[in-house]
Amino acid sequence: MGSQEQTTLAARNQLFYGTFIYPKTLTDLEYLHNTAVAVDQNGTIVAIERDFDLSQAASTLFPRLGWAPDSVSIHSSLASHNQFFFPGFIDTHLHAPQYPNVGIFGKSTLLDWLETYTFPLEASLSDPAKARTVYNRVIRKTLSHGTTCAAYYATKDVTTTNLLADLCLRAGQRALVGRVCMDQLSPKYYRDASAADSVAATRESITYIESIDPTGTIVRPVITPRFAPSCSAPLMAELGKLAAETGLPVQTHISENEGEIALVKEMFPAKKIGAKGDTYTHVYDTFGLLTDKTILAHGVHLSEEEVQIIKARGSKVSHCPCSNSALTSGAARVRWLLERGIEVGLGTDMSGGYSPSVLEMARQAALVSRHVAMGCAPAKKENKGEKENKGEKESEAETEGKTNEDGNSEKESKANQANKDGIDRERAKLTVEEVLYLATKGGAELVGMKGKVGGFEVGMEWDAQLIGLGRDVVDGEYEDEEKEEEGNVDVFGWESWPNKVAKWLFNGDDRNTRKVWVKGRLVHERK
Amino acid sequence: MGSQEQTTLAARNQLFYGTFIYPKTLTDLEYLHNTAVAVDQNGTIVAIERDFDLSQAASTLFPRLGWAPDSVSIHSSLASHNQFFFPGFIDTHLHAPQYPNVGIFGKSTLLDWLETYTFPLEASLSDPAKARTVYNRVIRKTLSHGTTCAAYYATKDVTTTNLLADLCLRAGQRALVGRVCMDQLSPKYYRDASAADSVAATRESITYIESIDPTGTIVRPVITPRFAPSCSAPLMAELGKLAAETGLPVQTHISENEGEIALVKEMFPAKKIGAKGDTYTHVYDTFGLLTDKTILAHGVHLSEEEVQIIKARGSKVSHCPCSNSALTSGAARVRWLLERGIEVGLGTDMSGGYSPSVLEMARQAALVSRHVAMGCAPAKKENKGEKENKGEKESEAETEGKTNEDGNSEKESKANQANKDGIDRERAKLTVEEVLYLATKGGAELVGMKGKVGGFEVGMEWDAQLIGLGRDVVDGEYEDEEKEEEGNVDVFGWESWPNKVAKWLFNGDDRNTRKVWVKGRLVHERK
Ligand SMILES: [Zn+2]
Ligand SMILES: [Zn+2]
Known part of the structure; x- marks a missing residue:
């Protein structure tokens, strides 16, 4: 315990000074300049001073905080290098063992991709030496891209799942670590022998992870049914009970791909499992897997009815744009989810997605929202119909108040309809501010850290990145070699x-992420 | 002239040795290992030796080539660093003066984007000092991403357009450089005073560019009507005549965005201009602007009729996936174009597109093709109809022979239709090999360098990149700092x-582009 405390906490008080940018709301970023943010030894923000004169810190601020001046490390963002502090990114869905396969998916879609690329690799990670290499790499890589918290799927193997938790704790990356439950569908060489075995192994992993970080400050276990087709009804029922018993978070996949949805419908007919409806969402709901701590990856093809259930349970959606495009799954309607009050974060979903970068996910969320605007939404017609019938269910959040008020005439003119379509299309687009919100504050809601990380406010914890865009371009022609290292x-x-x-959003990469802190501890630095 | 020759030619004979990868056909990459490629002082490939013993070069190969051993520089790809040689990328459409705006486009679409972001910036680039800074930067940046040839729009200003050509020549980047013609629509501060002025200025720029590189080996002028709405009928007619008179290439935009298409229809009714049809393509065709050296950027919303005209004229299409998604223009159907025999390359279209990287364009071409597969094609229904009616127009290239043979029954079962849709969707997807073909060999067709660059064959010129993916990952945990510089x-x-x-395609960036050559000359190297 003692040594663990040392690795996870910053040893000193710290004062961060300069420019701070963070999502204030979904639509607005806050820009603070000449500002000081005081972070105590526990990594908690204890003061934010705007328009601060740094030379006065020792005489004014430190005494007020009870800090001896020589107990404080000071870190400034360099204006000359276009630096600023930004909240750490939260990757709300990824598969650590699949990391070696990023970029390798051919023309596959979900179900054949699992068989061809994914199951063999995951199974091979029960080798601890291989797992150590891969897991260290994925932790280091995601940290270098500013990911201060990640919701990891591991594999079905307990030993190496626990190893992943060990390595996250040691690296100081916050993580939900899930031992994957799967007692059917997958090949025999990579499948739990029974529901009971699956639950027992899950409990074993939970016990271990809670033992290495009893407060759950850095690493926490998460109940992880792979996805409905991989889990028998008894297994899902047991995992639902486990979630209720332990209060632990749950993560799984939902409604990613049309073939998968048809498979779920076939495997779990409502009558057979005693569900109140015939959808993918009903399956999880029937087994108690939709809690207010449940992360549902994808949700590309959800219906209005399903979203209302998810909203009622308080479950959240991890939007994985890179994966959805790469595997031809569909274009998730993020605006539509947000307008219904669903909390949404971003997930790299490696290796369905190929990129380790949440910044890239924010970028792709912006692009995919434009594809939705261009008519790529999978269930557009259905939802239009629903909208017209259930006007009262329209959410208030983020609507522009233009589309739903004039839905009166059945014989609306074509021009009006076109205009309405135009507004709807326009509305689907996500802004720079919105996708950066999803990458930080939105993600915090998914991993149970709402109000704790994702912004800079007193009482929040210092999970942050120092972003540097490099010096302004001057006409150096060929001599500005240093610029090169600073990125694109x-x-x-x-x-x-x-x-x-x-x-930064559109051309930034890990080169712009100069330093990364979790709970005040420096966990990554570019040389 | 003498000094210019020196800057554009390699001084020595060169032997490249190791692994070479290049597109053999649209669907297949060639992989050559332990191979030697001999490049003479003119930058031309004079020999390719497979399974070559490098230690025997001086006794076997050099004498055969008449090379004194000490006249040869030898460059090997390092197997330990996963290095290989790959053809240089060709960016078939970008706007050099817009480079400072990459990533800045808000929620705009084409026409408001031009007004808000683009025209003011372009106009400001008539300042030679500013132009020098920006143009040097964009050349250096694109070279660092492996772009050995670029088709540039400059601005309407002659002096700085000529400067762009000077700077490309000096840097050794092959370029088509176009002085932009625009005598209407744009704000008064950024518009040619008349068609005659526009043509005169264009001739002036052509004369200059031909004077600095009389053989057109590195830089060449290109006739550049901005796009139809910016050009009066008399201007387009004059530019068409100029193309016929000079035999110079032409570049312009076509069918990017629905608002633009409506505008063209309104501005250039067939009757008024004497066109044989009512489409965007007919406008250019009427004025003689569709030649076999014409690069048409975008082509997102082209109809079957338009594509047949473009095909008949031998004009080519620059696919700009990043721009099309960012500006919500649409999802171009590249497979559909290829199947009709249209030659397609990739364009960054900065700053409609935000990325300077053709590798990123290849990646996004793969993603956009998946959005097309997911039903995002703008004119899908129309084309289906056309397909059924005009079965005889179906192209042979690249079809899988499954879709067009059973289109007999009017009352086709739903299941059959779904199956057909599935095959159509599957077919739209572009493979790794295909998008890399578009980035190299496909691009070469657009810029008039078919058979000269884009591959490694005897007689072709050495426009190439040395790609390095870095050493294999070992469990170094935190000590492998060097890996960081090697990229993602x-x-x-x-x-x-x-x-x-x-x-490489999916996570590579400029860090993997270790060296870049144009016509044998080293034009970029990462330290
Ligand atoms: Zn996943
Ligand atoms: Zn353009």
């Missing part, structure tokens, strides 16, 4: 801060 | 070469 964002000097943030 | 591709050691190429 070019600032010319005339840009507003929102412009700079947009440039 | 992680090779674990068990991957096949096609796997490695897929990993």
